[in-house]
Amino acid sequence: AQSVTQPDIHITVSEGASLELRCNYSYGATPYLFWYVQSPGQGLQLLLKYFSGDTLVQGIKGFEAEFKRSQSSFNLRKPSVHWSDAAEYFCAVGGPLFGNEKLTFGTGTRLTIIP
């Protein structure tokens, strides 16, 4: 079965510092990978997606993620965080083995930004 692990429950970063959020997945074939962001009391917004091709994916709000097959990882990065980036971030995996209907989500990483 597919699974996603986000090992960091909570991360605190200073405004202007760089950010990396970790995501590891388990999947029996080439996965489809996603990062979503959720502000308190809101739904999830898609930041970026990886289906195939270039393993470095650019998303909205200055985020990027790199797919590393050898490490089964899809870590999210941002070179300089802004206070508005404080939110919860979810990694998700899906793919053809289980049909395009279903995604499996990680348990999320809560990001706090300090001045």
Add this chain to the structure above:
Amino acid sequence: SQTIHQWPATLVQPVGSPLSLECTVEGTSNPNLYWYRQAAGRGLQLLFYSVGIGQISSEVPQNLSASRPQDRQFILSSKKLLLSDSGFYLCAWSEGRGHQPQHFGDGTRLSIL
């Protein structure tokens, strides 16, 4: 452009009362539709998904049911709510063809008293 509407935004219900949460999508045809529940401090649990009118797949046994009476309408229901049904419920849609990301509504906060 496509939009997804979910209501109500918040709901407080007594134990044993019925439930109906509604989700509608605009600007697309034959979408895949999903209901998730998000418990505090946890990830998303897929409850139901639908690939077409009247086609509902249930992921976990529970006190809830779902229906899709129209192409772009997805309803989450219960006949008798339990305390454990409290949570944040999210509706999502994706394109019905190919491997597409899911797009989420703003959610419903359900509190059971």
